[in-house]
Amino acid sequence: MSQPQVAAKQTPYTVYPATAAADIEEDSQVLMVICPDLLPHSTSGDVVGGSVTSSINIATPSGTKSQADATFVNYLTATWEGVSGHRYPPMIRRGEPIEVYKLANQDKLYWRASGRGRNYRTTDRMYVEISATATNSPNPNTNTSSTPDGEKNDDTTYSFYMDSTKKKIGFKTSMVNGETNQFSGEFDLAAGTWSITDNSSVTKADDGSSVGNRIYMDTGSVSGIPVFQVNIASGATLKFQKDDCYIKIPKKCFVDIGERLVYNSPLTYINNTAAGYIFVNAKNIVVSVAKDVTATIGGVLGISVPNAKLAGNFIASNIRAVSFITGIVGALYKSSVCSNPSFDNVTEANNAADTDFSGKGNRHAAASEQLVSFSNLVTSLFGEVKSKIGVPADTSGLNPIATASKIDNVQGDT
Numbered sequence: 001m002s003q004p005q006v007a008a009k010q011t012p013y014t015v016y017p018a019t020a021a022a023d024i025e026e027d028s029q030v031l032m033v034i035c036p037d038l039l040p041h042s043t044s045g046d047v048v049g050g051s052v053t054s055s056i057n058i059a060t061p062s063g064t065k066s067q068a069d070a071t072f073v074n075y076l077t078a079t080w081e082g083v084s085g086h087r088y089p090p091m092i093r094r095g096e097p098i099e100v101y102k103l104a105n106q107d108k109l110y111w112r113a114s115g116r117g118r119n120y121r122t123t124d125r126m127y128v129e130i131s132a133t134a135t136n137s138p139n140p141n142t143n144t145s146s147t148p149d150g151e152k153n154d155d156t157t158y159s160f161y162m163d164s165t166k167k168k169i170g171f172k173t174s175m176v177n178g179e180t181n182q183f184s185g186e187f188d189l190a191a192g193t194w195s196i197t198d199n200s201s202v203t204k205a206d207d208g209s210s211v212g213n214r215i216y217m218d219t220g221s222v223s224g225i226p227v228f229q230v231n232i233a234s235g236a237t238l239k240f241q242k243d244d245c246y247i248k249i250p251k252k253c254f255v256d257i258g259e260r261l262v263y264n265s266p267l268t269y270i271n272n273t274a275a276g277y278i279f280v281n282a283k284n285i286v287v288s289v290a291k292d293v294t295a296t297i298g299g300v301l302g303i304s305v306p307n308a309k310l311a312g313n314f315i316a317s318n319i320r321a322v323s324f325i326t327g328i329v330g331a332l333y334k335s336s337v338c339s340n341p342s343f344d345n346v347t348e349a350n351n352a353a354d355t356d357f358s359g360k361g362n363r364h365a366a367a368s369e370q371l372v373s374f375s376n377l378v379t380s381l382f383g384e385v386k387s388k389i390g391v392p393a394d395t396s397g398l399n400p401i402a403t404a405s406k407i408d409n410v411q412g413d414t
Helices: 115-120 368-389 398-404
Strands: 002-008 013-018 029-036 051-059 066-071 076-080 095-101 109-113 126-133 157-163 168-172 184-188 194-197 213-216 228-229 237-241 246-247
Touching: 029 095, 029 109, 095 115, 368 398
Parallel strands: 076 109
Antiparallel strands: 002 013, 013 029, 013 095, 029 076, 051 066, 095 109, 126 157, 157 168, 168 184, 184 194, 194 213, 213 228, 228 237, 237 246
16 A cells, blocks of 8 residues: 655655566666555566567558557556665565655655565675765866776775675775775685785786785685785785795795794795795704715805814815814714604703823824835845845834834825
């Protein structure tokens, strides 16, 4: 039943109950409606808009007859009245109860949603917005938009939207009133992704699009590859993709850790693509290598250490030293220990440096093989002399002395 109401400025209008005769088209404000109060006996059975075309005979003033086609419809067309802060009308479905009215004596029919139509609605969308302009007309100092006469769009409003048809939720801001940045975010519930970004479009995403400052996540529900990525317009990137992590920093990275860093990796590369510098300032370094340590050094290796011990064989092309002292090496220096890297403190080793380098009797080394050969020659020559003149005395003791000069710890070619 119709309900007389009073609109703004005391303009009388009457509200009539009606029913949507068809689904509203996306982005349209016009709706086909069936209103028995305005179009009696317009429908029976299912509520659906329809039309019938018939031929009728028309008598002219001259007495002749002409035939014309006439189309009869059981519905009216109404325009959405609009709601403050809403960009689009609700997605009305066929059969949903609504309300229609005319303003005063105007012929145009308006419609609005009814609170009784909730259970008729299927997928829907709501786009809420508020104005962000300081004036209704563009001001070059405060309004960078070229939109005339205060028209509202994505550039001149703050907006929030929910669209269950496209399965998306999002928001957008504006820079029209002197804001430093324009932000936008969207949750794509069909693709299982979401992102928040601004207007600093400098860097490029994997697909070649500009991303600027952006946070992006793909749950992997559809793509099969979960991704979490942070981009900075300067080019810095932090990306977690499935089982992998990628970090790109165009210039500098500083890490300040107050207690400890525990690092585990079966394979580690440092400066894989280009040579660089590495500086280490450490109190203790403990290295445990299960098999081999190899190094290729193009220049020199310099080590400044008060004491060093090596257990095992040492092989070198050349060795230059001030002196060599034979003796027992003794126990190797002990390592500092941290039994549990996650919780334990370091038990620092207290190694006493070796101080006895005096040796026993400084000796000058000579090749014993050559000394033995010299002794054999001398003994042979003295033997020949003695066979002729009977002197000198027995020289057979020379060879044992020469042989005893051999240092067994030094081996090499004869």
